[in-house]
Amino acid sequence: MSTTGEQARQxxxxxxxxxxxxxxxxFLSDFFESKVATAAVAVFAIILFIAIFAPWISPxxxxxxxxxxxxxxxxxxxxxxxxGMTFVLGSDGAGRDMLSxxxxxxxxxxxxxxxxxxxxxxxxxxxxxxxxxxxGRTDTLIMRVxxxxxxxxxxxxxxxxxxxxxxxxDKIIIALVIAQWAYYARTVRGSALVxxxxxxxxxxxxxxxxxxxxxxxxxxxxxxxxxxxxxxLQTAHAISLEATLSFLGVGLPQTEPSLGLLIxxxxxxxxxxxxxxxxxPGVALLITIVSINLVGDQLRDxxxxxxxx
Amino acid sequence: MSVFITRRILQSLVVVFVMSLLVFFxxxxxxxxxxxxxxxxxxxxxxxxAIRALGLDRPIHEQYWYFLVNAxxxxxxxxxxxxxxxxxLILQRMPATLELAFAAMFLAVVIGIPLGVFAGLRxxxxxxxxxxAGSILGFSLPTFxxxxxxxxxxxVMLGWLPSTGRGETTSLxxxxxxxxxxxxxxxxxxxxLNLALFKMSLVIRLARAGTREVALQDxxxxxxxxxxxxxxxxxxxxxxxxxxxxxxxLGLELGxxxxxxxxxxxxxxxxxxxxxxxxxxxxxxxxVVVAYLxxxxxxxxxxxxxxxxxxxxxDPRVRLKDVKS
Numbered sequence: 001m002s003t004t005g006e007q008a009r010q011x012x013x014x015x016x017x018x019x020x021x022x023x024x025x026x027f028l029s030d031f032f033e034s035k036v037a038t039a040a041v042a043v044f045a046i047i048l049f050i051a052i053f054a055p056w057i058s059p060x061x062x063x064x065x066x067x068x069x070x071x072x073x074x075x076x077x078x079x080x081x082x083x084g085m086t087f088v089l090g091s092d093g094a095g096r097d098m099l100s101x102x103x104x105x106x107x108x109x110x111x112x113x114x115x116x117x118x119x120x121x122x123x124x125x126x127x128x129x130x131x132x133x134x135x136g137r138t139d140t141l142i143m144r145v146x147x148x149x150x151x152x153x154x155x156x157x158x159x160x161x162x163x164x165x166x167x168x169x170d171k172i173i174i175a176l177v178i179a180q181w182a183y184y185a186r187t188v189r190g191s192a193l194v195x196x197x198x199x200x201x202x203x204x205x206x207x208x209x210x211x212x213x214x215x216x217x218x219x220x221x222x223x224x225x226x227x228x229x230x231x232x233l234q235t236a237h238a239i240s241l242e243a244t245l246s247f248l249g250v251g252l253p254q255t256e257p258s259l260g261l262l263i264x265x266x267x268x269x270x271x272x273x274x275x276x277x278x279x280x281p282g283v284a285l286l287i288t289i290v291s292i293n294l295v296g297d298q299l300r301d302x303x304x305x306x307x308x309x
Numbered sequence: 310m311s312v313f314i315t316r317r318i319l320q321s322l323v324v325v326f327v328m329s330l331l332v333f334f335x336x337x338x339x340x341x342x343x344x345x346x347x348x349x350x351x352x353x354x355x356x357x358x359a360i361r362a363l364g365l366d367r368p369i370h371e372q373y374w375y376f377l378v379n380a381x382x383x384x385x386x387x388x389x390x391x392x393x394x395x396x397x398l399i400l401q402r403m404p405a406t407l408e409l410a411f412a413a414m415f416l417a418v419v420i421g422i423p424l425g426v427f428a429g430l431r432x433x434x435x436x437x438x439x440x441x442a443g444s445i446l447g448f449s450l451p452t453f454x455x456x457x458x459x460x461x462x463x464x465v466m467l468g469w470l471p472s473t474g475r476g477e478t479t480s481l482x483x484x485x486x487x488x489x490x491x492x493x494x495x496x497x498x499x500x501x502l503n504l505a506l507f508k509m510s511l512v513i514r515l516a517r518a519g520t521r522e523v524a525l526q527d528x529x530x531x532x533x534x535x536x537x538x539x540x541x542x543x544x545x546x547x548x549x550x551x552x553x554x555x556x557x558x559l560g561l562e563l564g565x566x567x568x569x570x571x572x573x574x575x576x577x578x579x580x581x582x583x584x585x586x587x588x589x590x591x592x593x594x595x596x597v598v599v600a601y602l603x604x605x606x607x608x609x610x611x612x613x614x615x616x617x618x619x620x621x622x623x624d625p626r627v628r629l630k631d632v633k634s
Binding site: 160 | 565591
């Protein structure tokens with residue numbers, strides 16, 4: 001009696017493990033094996049939440065002139081405003097609550113970084129797939145342009161473009177896209193070349209499937225993993241680059257303050273010891289970049305089949 | 310060999326030409342310099358005279374043609390603000406930028422290699438793990454914010470080091486340098502360290518990976534078995550073999566350091582070409598912007614050309630493959 005019970009339990013366990021082992025579940029369990037990566041995902045989720053819901057969770061709207069009072073300017077952290085609100089992280093030169101300004105800044109920084117990342121990924125993917133799939137002259141031409149661009153640092157390309165385009169959210173997104181697409185194109189081409197020589201692509205070609213079907217249904221899904229890794233790390237890079245450009249005064253206008261611009265605005269007060277105006281936006285920027293980088297590192301470890309784990 | 314070099318030089322010339330076209334036409338679409346540079350209270354005659362003096366009345370393709378012809382003569386136009394040749398302004402500031410870049414490279418190597426070698430020799434010790442965590446931070450921290458924090462800690466709170474400018478300079482072979490005087494050195498330290506931080510992280514990782522690989526080789530075991538002191542094994546036998554990749558990568562990164570000096574120069578008010586560029590962009594001083602971009606692009610193309618040619622000498626496969634394709 002007990003043996004049949006044992007067998008039934010084993011059968012159930014086998015059946016359960018068979019259903020559990022979908023690729024997504026395996027990926028998730030591999031991913032969350034690392035405590036650091038789990039913490040990074042949690043931190044990033046909080047940042048994302050703050051960025052999306054900034055207008056609803058901020059103590060004040062820092063860009064509403066009715067709320068902000070110049071009399072409250074440069075208050076150290078913990079001080080109370082004239083209306084009785086506490087400046088948890090102090091206030092800036094115009095009397096804005098730093099915490100609220102950081103929440104709104106995160107919104108702009110993440111928005112610009114993610115948006116430029118997605119567009120650059122789309123362009124890079126299309127170009128890289130075309131280069132790998134068609135080969136020959138198309139490939140040579142595309143890769144010449146990519147190599148040429150990658151021989152210049154991204155910040156120099158972005159500076160050239162912004163000195164031409166001027167300031168603005170749309171302009172900095174264009175500059176970041178142009179500075180980044182080549183990284184995606186190179187990654188996609190590299191892994192697409194490896195996949196293209198495999199048998200399933202040959203089989204699909206023998207079945208006389210259309211180019212479009214082979215590229216989008218067979219090649220693309222197998223090229224995605226390395227692309228996701230590069231996409232994550234590049235997004236962190238884009239956020240950092242945008243902050244740098246805004247700090248230099250060639251990125252976003254004062255009406256759309258990102259974290260970089262907040263830090264830049266606090267620069268003039270730093271020499272008189274009012275550290276909080278630059279310090280806290282910098283910490284927010286740092287936490288954002290580090291958490292995205294840690295997630296990206298773990299994704300690379302999990303998605304790379306060659307790595308012994 | 311000569312086929313390869315000729316081809317590479319021709320390619321580089323084409324790139325220089327295309328870049329000059331892009332940069333010039335691009336920059337000339339920004340804003341209207343007439344509004345920016347001429348006193349709005351001047352009468353019509355004065356305005357027209359000023360436009361003629363600046364060459365802004367000609368069609369844009371003619372402006373470009375003069376720019377190109379003059380560029381070949383080494384004349385990249387006159388600054389609207391300083392009324393001096395743009396090239397001269399940039400060349401005046403170049404030594405400051407190069408001094409900063411080389412000082413940063415020097416710090417990256419002098420601090421990075423010992424830390425990396427230590428982390429490679431004892432990969433499981435606590436100190437090594439701290440070093441590696443530090444290098445991750447070095448990659449993630451935005452350069453300009455670290456610079457601000459340096460100023461806050463070392464200049465404002467502790468008051469140990471000055472935060473702006475180059476300090477006292479002395480003349481070395483006709484070039485003004487800071488690193489020969491004590492005052493200049495104290496001004497150089499913070500910006501150089503700031504610029505070095507990113508490359509230092511890179512050097513630490515390269516040195517660590519190299520050391521871990523080299524330490525397992527037979528000749529290291531042999532050197533130990535021969536009874537050489539541990540310090541001699543590390544300093545001579547390990548060091549010699551990890552230096553090759555480190556030097557190669559750093560050579561390639563030199564251009565990046567010069568480009569990133571823009572950020573550090575702005576933070577520390579270091580009077581180099583990068584700060585001149587940022588100031589000129591904000592004042593719409595187009596000749597200086599164009600001249601800076603052309604000089605930097607030229608510098609990058611030369612660096613890439615030299616690296617490619619050196620590689621082709623060291624590794625014949627590179628040039629054979631390129632000639633065939």
